[in-house]
Amino acid sequence: xxxxxxxxxxxxxxxxxxxxxxxxxxxxxxxxxxxxxxxxxxxxxxxxxxxxxxxxxxxxxxxxxxxxxxxxxxxxxxxxxxxxxxxxxxxxxxxxxxxxxxxxxxxxxxxxxxxxxxxxxxxxxxxxxxxxxxxxxxxxxxxxxxxxxxxxxxxxxxxxxxxxxxxxxx
Amino acid sequence: xxxxxxxxxxxxxxxxxxxxxxxxxxxxxxxxxxxxxxxxxxxxxxxxxxxxxxxxxxxxxxxxxxxxxxxxxxxxxxxxxxxxxxxxxxxxxxxxxxxxxxxxxxxxxxxxxxxxxxxxxxxxxxxxxxxxxxxxxxxxxxxxxxxxxxxxxxxxxxxxxxxxxxxxxxxxxxxxxxxxxxxxxxxxxxxxxxxxxxxxxxxxxxxxxxxxxxxxxxxxxxxxxxxxxxxxxxxxxxxxxxxxxxxxxxxxxxxxxxxxxxxxxxxxxxxxxxxxxxxxxxxxxxxxx
Numbered sequence: 001x002x003x004x005x006x007x008x009x010x011x012x013x014x015x016x017x018x019x020x021x022x023x024x025x026x027x028x029x030x031x032x033x034x035x036x037x038x039x040x041x042x043x044x045x046x047x048x049x050x051x052x053x054x055x056x057x058x059x060x061x062x063x064x065x066x067x068x069x070x071x072x073x074x075x076x077x078x079x080x081x082x083x084x085x086x087x088x089x090x091x092x093x094x095x096x097x098x099x100x101x102x103x104x105x106x107x108x109x110x111x112x113x114x115x116x117x118x119x120x121x122x123x124x125x126x127x128x129x130x131x132x133x134x135x136x137x138x139x140x141x142x143x144x145x146x147x148x149x150x151x152x153x154x155x156x157x158x159x160x161x162x163x164x165x166x167x168x169x170x
Numbered sequence: 171x172x173x174x175x176x177x178x179x180x181x182x183x184x185x186x187x188x189x190x191x192x193x194x195x196x197x198x199x200x201x202x203x204x205x206x207x208x209x210x211x212x213x214x215x216x217x218x219x220x221x222x223x224x225x226x227x228x229x230x231x232x233x234x235x236x237x238x239x240x241x242x243x244x245x246x247x248x249x250x251x252x253x254x255x256x257x258x259x260x261x262x263x264x265x266x267x268x269x270x271x272x273x274x275x276x277x278x279x280x281x282x283x284x285x286x287x288x289x290x291x292x293x294x295x296x297x298x299x300x301x302x303x304x305x306x307x308x309x310x311x312x313x314x315x316x317x318x319x320x321x322x323x324x325x326x327x328x329x330x331x332x333x334x335x336x337x338x339x340x341x342x343x344x345x346x347x348x349x350x351x352x353x354x355x356x357x358x359x360x361x362x363x364x365x366x367x368x369x370x371x372x373x374x375x376x377x378x379x380x381x382x383x384x385x386x387x388x389x390x391x392x393x394x395x396x397x398x399x400x401x402x403x404x405x406x407x408x409x410x411x412x413x414x415x416x417x418x419x420x421x422x423x424x425x426x427x428x429x430x431x432x433x434x435x436x437x438x439x440x441x442x443x444x445x446x447x448x449x450x451x452x453x454x455x456x457x458x459x
Contacts, residue, residue: 012197021191037195092192103182111182130187162179 003048012041015058018132022062025127026069028116030089036072040065063142066124114164122157125150297436297444299361300351301420310421311361312344316436318418319362320345363436365414410438419451 003011019040023033043064044051051060093112094105115123128139136154140147298321301309311318318341325338345361352358418434431451438444 016197017191017194020194021189023195024191025187034195038198041197096189096192097185098189103178103185108182108186111186115186126183127187130183133184133187158179158183161183165179 003045008045011044011057011061015061018058019061019065022065022127022131023069025131026066026124028112036065036069039068039072043068059138059142062128063144066128066143070120070124111161111165114161117164118157118160122153122160125153126157126161129154297363297446299363299418299420299434301348301361301422302350302352303422305425306350306422307425308347308349308423310344310346310423311348312419313363314417314419315366316343316414316416316418317341317364317366318343318345319364321360321362323358323360324356363416363418365416365436367414370413414438420448 016037019037020033023036023040024030027033027036040061044061047064051057090109094109097105097108115126118126124143125139128134128142129136134142136147136150140150143150299311301311320340320342322338322340329338348359348361349355351360414436415438416436418436420432420434422430422432424430432448433451434446434448436444436446
């Protein structure tokens with residue numbers, strides 16, 4: 001099933017904002033996030049015939065996004081940075097944290113650095129979990145992994161974050 | 171960690187995950203995406219300047235006399251890249267090649283790393299070799315134990331930009347008659363290196379009674395057993411180099427007809443970090459037909 005222009009535009013209009021957010025969460029900087037965004041849409045439209053229309057499009061799209069990201073950081077020739085590449089990006093990040101969160105934006109900056117330093121598989125799971133509050137089962141389905149694996153990764157990731165955040169606080 | 175702190179980290183993660191992106195990207199259409207090229211453009215300029223500087227330094231060094239120690243290569247610049255790392259120049263001194271993002275992972279500390287596509291006993295990124303030099307006409311490269319990959323940048327960029335099915339990776343234990351690396355060449359390529367995993371996995375299989383890294387859908391008990399077995403193996407072996415270490419032999423062909431053979435030794439420390447150093451094996455005069 002080849003996707004027509006009008007349908008493609010409609011999907012782009014509906015899902016671009018969320019996809020941008022996911023790309024930012026995964027990459028941590030604008031340049032890589034935009035690359036990932038473009039590649040994800042390209043792959044989604046190229047493989048549209050594999051999309052099962054009875055299932056939510058966003059999860060299928062996000063699964064492509066995550067897999068593209070994971071493949072891209074696998075090889076040395078895609079040397080990428082996870083944290084901000086300019087001060088402006090860091091300021092944008094700090095401004096994106098709501099004032100009512102109870103923690104200072106500097107705390108969130110530290111959290112961001114800790115998440116960036118997590119192993120790739122842990123980082124992806126923790127981002128998917130808190131990006132849209134997906135359940136363990138939904139994440140497992142998106143990543144084509146057993147539920148036990150996701151639980152284990154989530155547990156390890158949170159444990160690492162807590163430990164490192166404690167070191168930062170004290 | 172008390173429950174209040176645990177809750178607060180959870181809340182922070184929720185805020186972190188739900189924050190809005192500073193702006194929304196616009197999809198540029200499949201035919202207009204030029205992501206890699208765009209990113210490479212500024213890097214290209216910097217690399218060209220860096221190459222010119224390196225050439226200038228080499229030129230001055232040769233002109234001034236014997237700048238290099240006798241055991242060093244007379245003109246080759248060999249650098250190695252690891253995933254998420256920067257290029258590291260390999261010399262005759264032991265040099266760390268991998269930064270913190272590319273070590274082997276001890277499984278009992280990270281049991282969740284056990285499998286992704288079946289069991290995966292370790293996470294390891296490939297290393298990329300960029301071999302260049304003013305007077306180098308070509309070079310041959312061979313790995314004794316590992317696998318070399320030939321990465322065709324042009325095909326890779328086409329694949330990334332428009333999803334072309336062009337092959338951009340070729341695997342072999344050796345490649346011959348390679349052109350020196352030139353960042354400005356659109357048809358450039360780089361040679362990557364992967365360690366050999368078979369012996370490690372064979373030993374691992376013995377430890378785990380037949381459950382190996384290719385086992386699909388392992389139970390949680392198998393996962394735990396695998397992690398413990400892996401760590402036992404590490405404790406027994408305590409030497410990553412014996413499993414994954416390698417010698418990559420590079421034969422450099424110079425414009426004056428001479429050749430130079432360098433053995434690049436790749437070793438790993440107790441944490442799985444890779445190191446590289448080269449040793450000049452010989453230098454022969456070769457008359458080209």
